[in-house]
Amino acid sequence: MPTRRYDDSPGLGSLYARTVKATLRKAEYTPDVDGLTLELPQAAVDQDHLAAYREVTGFSAGPTLPVTYPHVLAFPLHLDLMSDPSFPYKPMGIVHLSNTITQLRPIPLHAELAITVHSGPERPHPKGTVFDVLSEVRVFNEVVWTDSTTLLSRSVGDETAQADVLPDPELQPEAWWELRGNLGRRYAAASGDRNPIHLFKLTAQAFGFPRQIAHGMWTKAAALASLQRAVGLPDAYTVRVDFRKPVLLPSRVQFGYRATGNAIDFALYDDKHELTHLVGQLEPR
Structure with missing residues (x-):
């Protein structure tokens, strides 16, 4: 190799x-x-x-x-x-x-x-x-x-x-996030990921999206930052997320989580709790 x-x-x-x-x-x-x-x-x-x-x-x-x-x-x-x-x-x-x-x-x-x-x-x-x-x-x-x-x-x-997918937990919203239209550009500047689907409405439409979408890794990071503030994070753990429906920008989304033993299930939904954007599972090591 x-x-x-x-x-x-x-x-x-x-x-x-x-x-x-x-x-x-x-x-x-x-x-x-x-x-x-x-x-x-x-x-x-x-x-x-x-x-x-x-x-x-x-x-x-x-x-x-x-x-x-x-x-x-x-x-x-x-x-x-x-x-x-x-x-x-x-x-x-x-x-x-x-x-x-x-x-x-x-x-x-x-x-x-x-x-x-x-x-x-x-x-x-x-x-x-x-x-x-x-x-x-x-x-x-x-x-x-x-x-x-x-x-x-x-x-x-x-x-x-x-297909290897996480199970969908039924979670009640614990927080609502207001996501602005420039979020993709702000995260692109911090991460280097300048895929055009995240930047502007016109560049996203060229790839079949109605408008720009949030980065998947932003949604994972924001979810873990929210968990860190709410319940704290262990020193050693494995955390997996599956990306489901794209988060269109701007939008309002719901974040929910639930502790099951030492593990934490979490998810991100649309404002009406009809679409699942992200499903995650955190397990301490």
């Missing part, structure tokens, strides 16, 4: 240009079956960038990183992986189905992080092919955080395949 190592995080401008080029390549392209691993051995946290991320997601200040923040640091490597000629799928149009993060211990603010990203094996799905982009963070050569981002490449699916 080939490995590409960086001294600094790759620039997003050139990566987005390469992503467009990768999406336009011919359908009969044959990928490199060996896969690719990307490494960023020394990643320092920019405190101003972290502050901006906390402001848009709702995480409070503290001595450790928000659990979703390393995903932002790994995102340029995700984009690099998916726009590389060895990657077998066209990156634009890929659907983000779910995300699972395991924090083995809190990460100090000023820790130097070593980040590794690679893709996992593909598997059939009723609507195409599913695969995972896997990220790992080490501090002093100790694994402290892992992330599995599950993505769907649409194609002729396998109707007999079983």
